[in-house]
Amino acid sequence: MKQENSIFLMLIIGLLFSCSSNDSNDPEISILEKNKLNIIGTWAITSSVIENGTGESELYECDLTERLKFKSNNMLDISEYVETNCSEFNEYSISYSITETHLNYDIYSQEIIELTTTKLKLIFIEDEIRYIETYKR
DSSP states (O other): OHHHHHHHHHHHHHHHHHSOOOGGGSOOOOHHHHHHHHHOEEEEEEEEEETTTTEEOOOOTTGGGOEEEEOTTSEEEEEEESSTTSOOEEEEEEEEEEOSSEEEETTEEEEEEEEOSSEEEEEEEETTEEEEEEEEO
16 A cells, blocks of 8 residues: 555656646737837837947937827827927827838838837938937837
8 A cells, every 4th residue: 555655646746747837828929919019108219329330310309309109009199399499399190000020100111129118229211321219118
């Protein structure tokens, strides 16, 4: 009887250790789904760097007040000054789409370098110059 209990106990212990706490049964969120979730909210630009390493591009005081508000219904509210002297304020809404690698709105398709719950980094191309723009929530 002792031997049967020992075998039974070893079998139970073996089964417990052979079962892993693998999370593979949990559905993983795809990059696309993470991007769709992380983009929602209001973002403010913090820096703009010319990609080839020539340094920071000039951000005017007005640029720093720009806000991009991404909504879950794929609408983007933009609040920005359109003149460098902060004389003309503009607010408008446009639709956007997001993929695993790009953010698309208006005529722009920007490559996503980084997108977390607090940081957004995009490559923005204007007049054949590539800028890396960083936004924070």
